[in-house]
Amino acid sequence: MTRSAIEDLLREHTPQVLGTLVRRYSCFEDCEDAVQEAVLAAAVQWPSSGVPANPRGWLTTVAGRRLIDQMRSDHARRSRETADSLATVPTDVPGTDDTLTLLLLCCHPALTPGSQIALTLRAAGGLTTAEIARAFLVPESTMAVRISRAKRLIRDAGGRFSEPAPLTAVLHVLYLIFNEGYTAVHRADLATEAIRLTRAVHTQRPTGSEVTGLLALMLLTHSRHATRTTPAGDLVPLDEQDRTAWNRSLIAEGLTLVRAALAGPTLGPYLLQAAIAATHADAATAEETDWRQIHALYLILERIAPNPMVTLNRAIALAELKGPQAGLTLLATLDTDDRLARHHRLLSVRAHLREKAGDPAAAHDLYRRAARATTSLAEQRYLESRAVRCRTPLSPN
Structure with missing residues (x-):
């Protein structure tokens, strides 16, 4: 296996291993340190010795031993009873995935949205502090303090899953990460990471309409990534993009997810946004866009999740249906909204x-x-x- 393939494998298994250890031992910071040591050991050993048959089990065992050694050596702060409880290294359970467990902890209610995003990218996404700092245009030292503070808040809150963040909080953080990567134009890696993590959540909650809707929204939006800019880096608006260059496999997967979720009993904000993206993807040309359907979907979205950005987007659809003046009249209702004025x-x-x-x-x-x-x-x-x-x-x- 190539070094690049090994790096991808480690990136996939790291949040699962970290989730397993945190679920068992709760001490987030110590668990993360132990997992990072195991990943480093794998990066050094696997290229020469070969990838083990059960790579996640190998990482879990090595990280578990490192963590136990570390906790046993800390006699000043650990009681004998706690040390005795660490006698068994956690075993890897085939077919289980603790990524969602880890995401729930990263989105702990004690954290601010900014800290939730940073910690999710660091712990579940495997990005370095420097990479996260570059993505959000802040100094690395600033981001390091933010992440350390988030870990400390989780530790002070008990670091347990007795009161985990609701799934809606996890989806919101993943949505924000994707949007950061998408709007930043040159940070497609953030968008890709958000898709990977959302896939992990969807694997565990495949019947959730909002999980399905968010994954579909990301796939359909990301399918246009290659056509959003010119070779010189200039933005290309949706109606001027080369639709033949859109990623058809992502579109096909996204459309399948949308149709399956729309057949369910509930309509949520992510699913409705995915349905709007699907309507755009269905149009072979900009002129064939079904603006009536898009406007109807925005009306529903506006009712169940009022937001000035939704109204702004509905104004665009309304203008396509009834002319620019109709759109301008609707935009005028947003002038007094401080969130968008x-x-x-x-x-x-x-x-x-x-x-x-x-x-x-x-x-x-x-x-x-x-x-x-x-x-x-x-x-x-x-x-x-x-x-x-x-x-x-x-x-x-």
Whole structure:
């Protein structure tokens, strides 16, 4: 097996092994240290000695022994009764996967959303602190403090699963991780990691409509990844993307998941968003998009999960159905919502609809304001280019 294949195997099994140890011993930090030592040992030994028949069992045994040795040596803080209870190294149970258990702990209610995301990427995703810091554009030292604080809060809270985070919290964190990777354009690895972890959850909860919906949403959205930018890194809007270059296997899998989940008794926010993404994926060209269906789905989503971003997206669909002025009228209802009033997305959508309504001067100004409001360089370049396209002799420079 190649070194790259071994790294992929370790990445797959690490959260499962960590989940097994944490479930048994609860001490999150010590368990993570022991697992990292086992992974390092595997990375050194396996390329020359070969991958064992049961790699997860090997990692569990090695990590368990390292943890027991460490805990036994800490006589000042451990009682004899606790040490006696550590006599047995945890055995690997074929067919079990503790990834969900680990995710529930990483999303512990004592943690802030930011800490939940960081800890999930570190413990369940296997990313280094430096990689996570780069993804969120903060110094490595800042991210190290955030992760250490999260571990300490879990330790102080008991680090047990008697009161785990609800599954909805786990799905929300995975959704945020995926969005971070997707919107960052050049961080596809975060999106891929979110998909991998969501697959692990779906394997254990295959009948959950929201788990299925989130996985489908990620797959359908990620299928467009290769067409979202030009070779120079400039953004390409959905209606201008080369749909023949979309990943058809991801689309096929996503559509299958959506259809299966829609046959169930409940409709949740992730499933509805996946159904909207599926409608876009079903259209061979932008002109064939079923905007009536998309608008209807946004209406349902708006009722069950009110959110200004949902209304903003519904305005786009409404404009496609009834013209740009109808969309602009709906956008006006968001001007007093502090969550979105100064957001670059509201400015850019309003600019787009002003442009379609035949008001290039207003569109030019709005595009420029949107460009100044976003922190994404790719979005800034795209919005500035749209502003240039709308420039008229009377428009300000």
